[in-house]
Amino acid sequence: MEENKGKKRSIYIDTFHCKMCGTCMEESPETFTMNEFTQLPEVTKEEVEMDDSVRMAVVMCPTKCIHVEGED
Numbered sequence: 782m783e784e785n786k787g788k789k790r791s792i793y794i795d796t797f798h799c800k801m802c803g804t805c806m807e808e809s810p811e812t813f814t815m816n817e818f819t820q821l822p823e824v825t826k827e828e829v830e831m832d833d834s835v836r837m838a839v840v841m842c843p844t845k846c847i848h849v850e851g852e853d
């Protein structure tokens with residue numbers, strides 16, 4: 782895990798499996814936001830720095846629907 786710290790990755794949310802719990806937005810509000818039209822979470826950046834808050838969001842997602850490029 783330490784080796785990935787600071788690396789930039791693309792993140793994809795499988796919104797079909799998202800249950801809109803809000804955890805990702807609580808853990809990393811700079812990275813995840815609610816799309817006001819779809820009422821689904823989305824990633825705010827094309828490439829995300831994999832800091833602890835982003836890692837926590839990925840781990841804490843109850844349906845494991847946040848996917849990190851190269852880590853599936």
Ligand code: SF4
Pocket residue numbers: 794798799800801802803804805806822838841842843844845846847
């Ligand atoms: S943590 Fe997972 S299930 Fe919850 S809102 Fe975010 S993407 Fe959806």
